[in-house]
Amino acid sequence: MAERRLISFTVGKYRFAVPIEVVREVVNMDSSVPVPGGRRPLEGILPYRGNMLLPVFSLLGLLGIKHEESGNLVIVTGTKEDPLGFRVHNMGGVMISGDNDEIAPYEGDLSLSHGAIAGLLKKTGGELILLDVDRLFDS
Amino acid sequence: MADRVVIVRAGANLVSLPFVHIDEILGADRIAAVEDLPEGAAPEGAHDQSWVFSRGSWLPVRVLLPGTSISSSSQIVVVRWGDAGRAFAVDQVLGIEAPGEMAAFPERAHPYTDVPIAGVRFWKKGPVLELDLSRLISLDSKS
Numbered sequence: 001m002a003e004r005r006l007i008s009f010t011v012g013k014y015r016f017a018v019p020i021e022v023v024r025e026v027v028n029m030d031s032s033v034p035v036p037g038g039r040r041p042l043e044g045i046l047p048y049r050g051n052m053l054l055p056v057f058s059l060l061g062l063l064g065i066k067h068e069e070s071g072n073l074v075i076v077t078g079t080k081e082d083p084l085g086f087r088v089h090n091m092g093g094v095m096i097s098g099d100n101d102e103i104a105p106y107e108g109d110l111s112l113s114h115g116a117i118a119g120l121l122k123k124t125g126g127e128l129i130l131l132d133v134d135r136l137f138d139s
Numbered sequence: 140m141a142d143r144v145v146i147v148r149a150g151a152n153l154v155s156l157p158f159v160h161i162d163e164i165l166g167a168d169r170i171a172a173v174e175d176l177p178e179g180a181a182p183e184g185a186h187d188q189s190w191v192f193s194r195g196s197w198l199p200v201r202v203l204l205p206g207t208s209i210s211s212s213s214q215i216v217v218v219r220w221g222d223a224g225r226a227f228a229v230d231q232v233l234g235i236e237a238p239g240e241m242a243a244f245p246e247r248a249h250p251y252t253d254v255p256i257a258g259v260r261f262w263k264k265g266p267v268l269e270l271d272l273s274r275l276i277s278l279d280s281k282s
Binding site: 037038040047 | 206243268
């Protein structure tokens with residue numbers, strides 16, 4: 001496996017990592033607009049880049065956790081034409097993952113039904129859930 | 140010139156409705172209880188409790204957004220779409236405005252709400268939801 005750069009973040013008790021190239025930017029939820037009649041995992045929409053609206057989702061909601069508090073930061077991913085956001089509590093750092101890192105199957109309480117969890121990355125200092133954000137809406 | 144809209148407050152949200160489709164704005168004193176309607180005014184099987192008389196016909200009053208209610212301080216906005224007329228209760232009509240361009244509601248968000256939101260405009264730096272009237276009236280007919 002070639003080296004790749006990952007960025008980590010936390011939502012509640014969970015620590016995640018995604019390839020840094022899928023993160024377009026990180027914004028905050030301060031100007032979010034609640035959606036009347038909105039159902040989880042949709043948490044609201046954010047005015048974005050002038051004349052766009054960014055749909056913001058609960059990451060844990062997409063992964064099968066029914067109740068949790070969401071943070072005030074939003075990771076923006078997706079494409080320029082179809083961006084989407086996930087609420088997180090804290091951003092971690094950028095890390096390098098390479099051949100020496102162990103990736104184990106994930107066996108925790110988050111849903112694996114649509115394959116969005118690629119595995120559990122074991123690094124010095126803790127374990128991170130590797131996310132494949134492209135598959136979060138595959139179900 | 141920007142489209143003129145009627146801006147209303149419904150619960151925590153500001154909502155805009157195209158001015159050209161607004162027929163009347165009525166006070167809550169025009170609401171009649173279903174038991175006070177003339178015989179045969181309400182269609183068979185109608186379960187709405189509140190009605191208004193507008194341009195020759197009785198219309199059931201529905202809330203514009205879920206989570207809001209009809210009260211003695213509500214205002215009733217009567218909307219026309221083709222031949223269909225609908226009466227929606229809102230908390231307050233704020234005015235007729237020409238807010239800026241609409242940002243379209245993201246397709247990815249549509250499956251997570253039953254409210255037919257077309258997009259968001261900004262008025263006095265705050266967001267105003269624009270509803271898709273054709274879908275609103277279509278959904279209202281089914282409820």
